[in-house]
Amino acid sequence: MVWLYVLPVSAVFLFVFVGPLIYTAWTALHETSYYQIGKFSGLNSFVRLFSDSDLPSRIWTTLVFSLGALVIALPAGLLSAIVLNNLHRFKRSVRSLFLLPWLMSQATAGTIWLWFLNPNYGPASAITKSLGFGPTDVFSTPTSALVAVTLMTAWWSYPQAMLLFLGALQTIPEELRESLKMDGGGIRHQFVNITLPYLRNTIVSVVVVLLMLYVQMVTIILVTTRGGPIGSTETLSMRVYNQMFDKFDLSGASATAILLFAVNIVLTLVAIRFRRKESL
Amino acid sequence: MIKKRWGLALVTAVVAGLALSGCSPSASEPKGPVTLNYWDFLDPSQANPRSKALKENIAKFEAANPDIKINLSVVSLGDMLNRLPQAAAAGQAPDVFKMFTPVVPQMASAGVYSPLPDAASKVTDWLRPTDTLAGPDGKPVAVPYEYRTCALYYNEKILNQIGATVPTTYDQVVEVAKKAAAAGYTGFGTGFSDTDNSAIISTFFNCFMSQVDQEIWNKDGQADFATAKGNEFGDFLAKLRDAKALGSNVVSDTYGTVADGMASGTVAMAVLGTERAVSFGSQNKDLKWTALPKASTGDTTGTTIGWTLGIGNGSKNTEAAWKFIEYMTGPEAGALMATGGEVPTRAATYQQPFFSTPEAKTVNDIAAYVKTNSEPRTYSNTWTALATGLSQAGQKLTLNGSSGNDFIRSAQDAANKK
Numbered sequence: 001m002v003w004l005y006v007l008p009v010s011a012v013f014l015f016v017f018v019g020p021l022i023y024t025a026w027t028a029l030h031e032t033s034y035y036q037i038g039k040f041s042g043l044n045s046f047v048r049l050f051s052d053s054d055l056p057s058r059i060w061t062t063l064v065f066s067l068g069a070l071v072i073a074l075p076a077g078l079l080s081a082i083v084l085n086n087l088h089r090f091k092r093s094v095r096s097l098f099l100l101p102w103l104m105s106q107a108t109a110g111t112i113w114l115w116f117l118n119p120n121y122g123p124a125s126a127i128t129k130s131l132g133f134g135p136t137d138v139f140s141t142p143t144s145a146l147v148a149v150t151l152m153t154a155w156w157s158y159p160q161a162m163l164l165f166l167g168a169l170q171t172i173p174e175e176l177r178e179s180l181k182m183d184g185g186g187i188r189h190q191f192v193n194i195t196l197p198y199l200r201n202t203i204v205s206v207v208v209v210l211l212m213l214y215v216q217m218v219t220i221i222l223v224t225t226r227g228g229p230i231g232s233t234e235t236l237s238m239r240v241y242n243q244m245f246d247k248f249d250l251s252g253a254s255a256t257a258i259l260l261f262a263v264n265i266v267l268t269l270v271a272i273r274f275r276r277k278e279s280l
Numbered sequence: 281m282i283k284k285r286w287g288l289a290l291v292t293a294v295v296a297g298l299a300l301s302g303c304s305p306s307a308s309e310p311k312g313p314v315t316l317n318y319w320d321f322l323d324p325s326q327a328n329p330r331s332k333a334l335k336e337n338i339a340k341f342e343a344a345n346p347d348i349k350i351n352l353s354v355v356s357l358g359d360m361l362n363r364l365p366q367a368a369a370a371g372q373a374p375d376v377f378k379m380f381t382p383v384v385p386q387m388a389s390a391g392v393y394s395p396l397p398d399a400a401s402k403v404t405d406w407l408r409p410t411d412t413l414a415g416p417d418g419k420p421v422a423v424p425y426e427y428r429t430c431a432l433y434y435n436e437k438i439l440n441q442i443g444a445t446v447p448t449t450y451d452q453v454v455e456v457a458k459k460a461a462a463a464g465y466t467g468f469g470t471g472f473s474d475t476d477n478s479a480i481i482s483t484f485f486n487c488f489m490s491q492v493d494q495e496i497w498n499k500d501g502q503a504d505f506a507t508a509k510g511n512e513f514g515d516f517l518a519k520l521r522d523a524k525a526l527g528s529n530v531v532s533d534t535y536g537t538v539a540d541g542m543a544s545g546t547v548a549m550a551v552l553g554t555e556r557a558v559s560f561g562s563q564n565k566d567l568k569w570t571a572l573p574k575a576s577t578g579d580t581t582g583t584t585i586g587w588t589l590g591i592g593n594g595s596k597n598t599e600a601a602w603k604f605i606e607y608m609t610g611p612e613a614g615a616l617m618a619t620g621g622e623v624p625t626r627a628a629t630y631q632q633p634f635f636s637t638p639e640a641k642t643v644n645d646i647a648a649y650v651k652t653n654s655e656p657r658t659y660s661n662t663w664t665a666l667a668t669g670l671s672q673a674g675q676k677l678t679l680n681g682s683s684g685n686d687f688i689r690s691a692q693d694a695a696n697k698k
Contacts (some may be wrong), residue, residue, distance in 0.1 A: 033389075035369035120539070140529045226473075228473065246668050248390065
């Protein structure tokens with residue numbers, strides 16, 4: 001009878017994960033014309049993918065973007081969760097304020113930033129011009145464009161980390177803090193000796209969730225730069241999009257999607273390894 | 281057992297009969313009220329004249345055809361390019377959709393279109409030839425809904441301020457743009473962003489290639505424009521860059537931001553579509569337009585572009601769909617859309633009373649300009665890759681200091697990249 005319990009989740013897992021994965025691999029192994037799958041072509045798509053001189057820079061961009069956003073969103077999420085956890089007044093209002101970015105769709109967030117940073121009429125330009133600097137022209141050079149989309153993504157996603165941390169912070173027994181206080185421990189001791197150990201597994205979970213989000217992120221990049229200039233913000237997921245909807249290369253996009261999946265697995269396994277060590 | 285076999289045969293015969301009857305287009309046309317799914321990039325709820333004209337045209341069509349309802353979906357061009365091939369592959373293409381001229385063959389190759397019905401061949405008064413709007417088999421798949429071509433827009437006040445006259449050659453454009461840049465303006469507005477499907481640079485390139493009489497694709501459908509004539513376009517952009525006459529944010533500029541810059545008086549000149557003439561006229565009285573500057577060939581003739589209407593693959597309402605298309609491109613609807621600044625495509629439309637009024641002067645001028653200063657082009661099915669390639673080549677030209685030749689070669693390679 002045990003299989004009856006397992007059956008629904010297995011069916012859903014097969015339908016929404018294994019099936020599409022196999023179909024993607026199948027597509028990558030065939031010639032395609034728009035959305036029509038043609039004859040078997042073996043590993044041609046993968047040969048094309050790995051012989052593309054742009055591929056290393058796209059993988060590098062993916063790592064810089066994902067890890068960069070993570071390095072910003074993780075502490076920002078933790079800090080805002082600690083602030084919220086220690087607030088006794090206006091807690092709901094502040095929480096709503098902190099959650100605001102995440103309540104927007106990625107497309108809305110990207111569009112708002114695009115307007116804000118517009119060099120001709122954006123408020124950011126008005127501020128920098130009034131301070132004697134030039135207009136904010138962040139999307140015109142490769143480095144500044146990558147920094148900008150990374151910051152936007154971190155801004156949009158940090159509330160997700162905040163919520164997870166907030167939940168974990170509320171499970172820390174108050175007695176521990178009080179004992180530490182009685183022993184003369186300060187805020188730093190409390191953070192290092194109580195908060196961090198309690199949050200370690202949550203931190204790993206947040207890292208996994210955010211990394212998966214960033215590696216697969218398309219919309220904010222699509223709205224703001226579409227991978228430019230000169231491919232500087234074209235992550236692997238953006239490349240999948242461009243191959244699919246710009247070049248209509250379904251087979252090539254599928255091959256890149258398989259590589260993206262592999263990158264995601266590697267990053268996730270590395271993150272989970274920390275949790276496993278701790279559990280042991 | 282025998283009864284079972286007879287029963288099976290009967291069911292098979294009925295199913296086969298139904299299937300065969302379903303294959304006949306006339307038999308599949310539903311009787312009674314029909315709802316047409318129509319995709320357009322214009323949002324009729326907006327307050328601008330074009331949207332108002334669209335809304336009114338749809339309402340008038342529905343009033344004249346009570347059995348046909350129009351279910352309009354507002355879909356941007358970028359989304360349409362993504363979604364149409366998917367929708368067609370899933371058998372869910374809209375009955376009617378609007379499409380930008382250069383992308384028609386690409387969408388036809390993607391199986392998005394249904395060939396136009398025979399009735400379409402009875403309409404013969406198009407201002408420009410329509411034989412380029414065909415699918416891979418040569419059958420017509422779309423008809424022109426609105427015409428435009430390229431024109432040179434300039435800010436008269438800026439040109440007066442710097443003591444320049446309206447340039448008539450591309451070399452003169454560089455000179456004037458350099459002076460305007462030195463005076464603190466963007467000398468020549470263009471953009472290398474591909475967030476809007478590279479609209480501004482691909483439109484300009486399209487017209488320029490007509491001016492220098494350079495085909496973009498060879499007979500095999502391969503992009504083949506990296507020639508001495510093609511290089512003239514890259515060289516022009518490189519000269520503008522060297523003269524510091526391009527905008528400081530040219531890499532991220534789009535059709536929209538350049539047009540905004542023209543309207544707000546920060547850009548001295550730009551090559552944009554003629555559809556902007558009407559809106560610029562009301563936004564900034566200093567903005568004027570004129571024919572394209574002469575290329576080395578001495579030619580000012582650009583490419584006829586614009587929007588088209590076609591029927592989606594798998595539509596079960598082809599008769600009603602054509603009825604709608606015929607109405608929307610016909611005299612009555614055309615006169616109404618002209619009030620919104622769009623240039624109608626059929627000669628019969630210009631017999632409508634509106635075109636004899638002073639309000640129609642700009643539209644009449646543009647229509648005459650399109651007729652005399654543009655020629656239709658035959659496109660291949662790699663337009664989107666070419667447009668992206670042009671943007672990326674422009675980004676390299678600006679950021680890496682690459683040459684005009686490199687620009688053209690890079691764009692050609694991008695269009696041919698598998």
